[in-house]
Amino acid sequence: MIDFNISEILVLAVLAVVIFGPEKLPELARKTARVINYLRNIANDAQGRLREELGPEFADLELTNPKAMVTKHLLDPMQAELEPVKSELTPLKAELEPVKAAVEGRPSYLPDPEPEPVPVLFDTEAT
Template sequence: MDFNLWEITGLVVLAIIVFGPEKLPELARKAARVLNYLRRIGNDARGQLRKELGDEFADISLADLNPKTFVAKHLLSGDEVEDLRQIREEAIASGSLVRETLESGRTAASDMDTAEPTPDAVGSAGAGVEKAGTEPVAAAAVHVPFDPEAT
């Protein structure tokens, strides 16, 4: 955590208001003891972990135990990390393109549902009937619900 001067001043003023100037020195001593105790526990845990892991892991830091950091530090070179970042950016761009395409398809489908067919497009016998020299008219897209148990 990074505190600036204004945040520290605000916390001190708040502590004086809440606890009063009489109890504040005692609370500060207790807080310092608790902080010191927690630091000792953390240092003991680190020491015990290094001791248990052995000499080959003597220079390991706690950040190395994070799998993401470990892979980036020990298994990938700088070029490979840059390649992975580029692949990630391309995947994000492709995903946004797919989303835009789906949205435009949904918009077109909803426009198709609300539009009334013209007599030329429908024909005398109904939708999908060809007139001489024309292409067949595609029927409106029908949304079929997905049933995961049916597969």
């Protein structure tokens, strides 16, 4: 949300009076209020339609924070489904720790494994 303090509002009001003049300012304010009200109605209607289309399982859907909405409705259920898989993989991870330590702590006198040759897909003799 936009946060204005008193000095910013006064500067905007003075600029509006200078630019539009005191006789056109009330009409401009009414038109601005109508546009803001129209846009607010469109947004509320879109939210209502979205809630209606999504159904009752998303009745508590909050559309103000998209990140929280995605986390709550998509990531949290996925995390719950992945918990059994994580619990199965934890013992395997413990078994692989010595292998990982052996690979990372390989003595420097051992040569690195030879990289696989890259196939040449063109004629190197051609010009």
